[in-house]
Amino acid sequence: MVNLSEIDGLRLSFWNTGCGGIAALAIQLSLIGVVESIIKTLRMDSYLKAISFKNLERLQRAARLKNDAHTEAFQQARDENDAELTNIQAIFQDAFELKYIESYDLGYIIGFVGCDHQDGWDAYNKMAKIKKANFLIPPSMSNEIVELEVSKRTRLSDDFDDGSRSDTTCQLQSCSQPSICY
Structure with missing residues (x-):
């Protein structure tokens, strides 16, 4: 410079x-x-x-x-997806537990509960009475998860038609809400 x-x-x-x-x-x-x-x-x-x-x-x-x-x-x-995924996993976990693990066999069944149907069969063909209804699925879908009282009789057993089935029917107050069976 x-x-x-x-x-x-x-x-x-x-x-x-x-x-x-x-x-x-x-x-x-x-x-x-x-x-x-x-x-x-x-x-x-x-x-x-x-x-x-x-x-x-x-x-x-x-x-x-x-x-x-x-x-x-x-x-x-x-974060939103993780929260939603947690909800979805919880729903599938509940469904898996109800369908495949022992608690399903000992007391829960997924099925239609109507005015003429208050008992049914669990996964091992054991006869079960409806004990309490839990409306986890909306009644409008006609699928309700119900708690059952499971007996030792099975659909395939010889003592199925012993006449005791008529004692297990429930009296319903309305078709949409099953009453408790004793």
Whole structure:
């Protein structure tokens, strides 16, 4: 970079040598103009770099905010899905337990409960009386989960038709709500 004191010294040397005049002044002015244009260019370059750096920082900040917003939205959707998945897993777990594990065989059955049907058969063909109705499924679907009182008789046993079945029928107050059998 050109030092301005050197230019001043050069100008004085032109005047002192007697070579001055208009030519020296023209050279001096052109040199000063070149130096000033160089300085302006350097200043403009530094301004552009500063502006570019600020723009880069602004773009990076906007990208970070956008990324944070996407991450937050993704996390919220994942949390909602996890909550829903937990509910779905609980429903399937309940259905699995009712259908396949021992508690189903010892007291729960899924079936239609109507005015003319108050007893039934469990998974092992054991005769069962309705003890209590749990309306876990809406009655409009006609599928209700009912608690059963399971007897030792089976559908295949010889003592099935012993006349005791008529004692197990329930008296219903209405078709939509079974009463408790004793």
